Amino acid sequence: MEYEAVIGLETHVQLKTKSKMWCGCANEFGAPPNTNVCPVCLGLPGVLPVANEEALRLTALTGFLLKCTVSRYAKFDRKNYFYPDMPKNYQITQYDKPSTLNGQVDFEFEDSLARVRITRAHLEEDVGKNFHFKRQSGVDFNRAGVPLMEIVSEPDITSPAMAYAYLNALKDILVYGAVSDCDMEKGMVRCDVNVSVRRKGQQELGSKIEIKNMNSFSGVRKALEYEIPRQIAVLKRGGKLIQSTRRRDDTSSTTEEMRTKEQAHLNRLFP
Ligand code: ADP
Ligand code: MG
Ligand code: ZN
Numbered sequence: 264m265e266y267e268a269v270i271g272l273e274t275h276v277q278l279k280t281k282s283k284m285w286c287g288c289a290n291e292f293g294a295p296p297n298t299n300v301c302p303v304c305l306g307l308p309g310v311l312p313v314a315n316e317e318a319l320r321l322t323a324l325t326g327f328l329l330k331c332t333v334s335r336y337a338k339f340d341r342k343n344y345f346y347p348d349m350p351k352n353y354q355i356t357q358y359d360k361p362s363t364l365n366g367q368v369d370f371e372f373e374d375s376l377a378r379v380r381i382t383r384a385h386l387e388e389d390v391g392k393n394f395h396f397k398r399q400s401g402v403d404f405n406r407a408g409v410p411l412m413e414i415v416s417e418p419d420i421t422s423p424a425m426a427y428a429y430l431n432a433l434k435d436i437l438v439y440g441a442v443s444d445c446d447m448e449k450g451m452v453r454c455d456v457n458v459s460v461r462r463k464g465q466q467e468l469g470s471k472i473e474i475k476n477m478n479s480f481s482g483v484r485k486a487l488e489y490e491i492p493r494q495i496a497v498l499k500r501g502g503k504l505i506q507s508t509r510r511r512d513d514t515s516s517t518t519e520e521m522r523t524k525e526q527a528h529l530n531r532l533f534p
Pocket of ligand 3: 283286287288299300301302303304305408
């Protein structure tokens with residue numbers, strides 16, 4: 264029995280703006296911890312966010328570069344959850360009315376032209392960063408509120424090499440448009456990798472497994488090179504795959520399960 268992989272990527276890109284998404288704090292990498300913060304990006308009671316016009320422009324520009332429909336009307340939603348690197352306990356994102364929809368990325372791959380369809384590119388905001396020391400942990404909120412674009416692909420990618428080529432093509436487009444510097448070293452691009460396998464010729468998709476927060480394109484490729492044979496092996500020995508989220512361990516080059524329940528419905532989104 265032959266199997267094939269189905270891959271969809273959710274790519275997060277920090278936008279190249281001077282200030283954050285909803286306040287005037289600097290969007291700057293490498294400043295001393297918690298120096299680029301204010302009541303708005305710390306989510307103190309009573310503050311009013313004001314949208315960053317340049318971030319809106321860069322999102323629309325990305326829509327055009329990715330051949331999306333750029334919406335005449337878009338809206339933002341609060342996604343409520345608790346995590347220590349997110350001072351507000353909610354993220355402002357776009358749920359049902361995103362800024363852009365239905366695009367594509369065309370790129371050269373294995374001597375021909377490949378196409379990956381884009382579901383949407385929407386605007387949200389980054390979270391802070393946790394640091395773990397020997398005896399304590401700390402959190403730096405400088406990154407909290409930096410404009411972050413999420414570009415969601417359709418599950419059109421069929422191999423680790425194709426995922427790698429797609430990401431490089433996407434990066435080239437974003438750098439060309441001066442939308443983002445896409446500096447991987449500075450964490451400006453991060454990826455959630457969704458992958459399933461199915462029998463060749465089978466129509467319906469297999470159970471999706473998501474590997475969260477990869478911070479390099481080669482890491483994405485390696486995670487897929489591990490994960491696809493793992494899934495195929497499970498099916499070949501008669502096992503079942505269930506929808507779940509995994510974390511990649513960079514030192515052992517393997518992935519491990521984090522959670523199996525999808526938690527989106529618990530986020531209590533509201534406009
Ligand atoms: P969620 O709501 O859990 O984020 P989505 O349906 O929005 O899931 O898809 C997120 C990403 O996963 C998209 O990039 C999509 O193309 C991809 N995806 C969805 N289903 C599958 C599947 N069965 N196998 C691989 N990728 C998938
Ligand atoms: Mg997801
Ligand atoms: Zn601020």
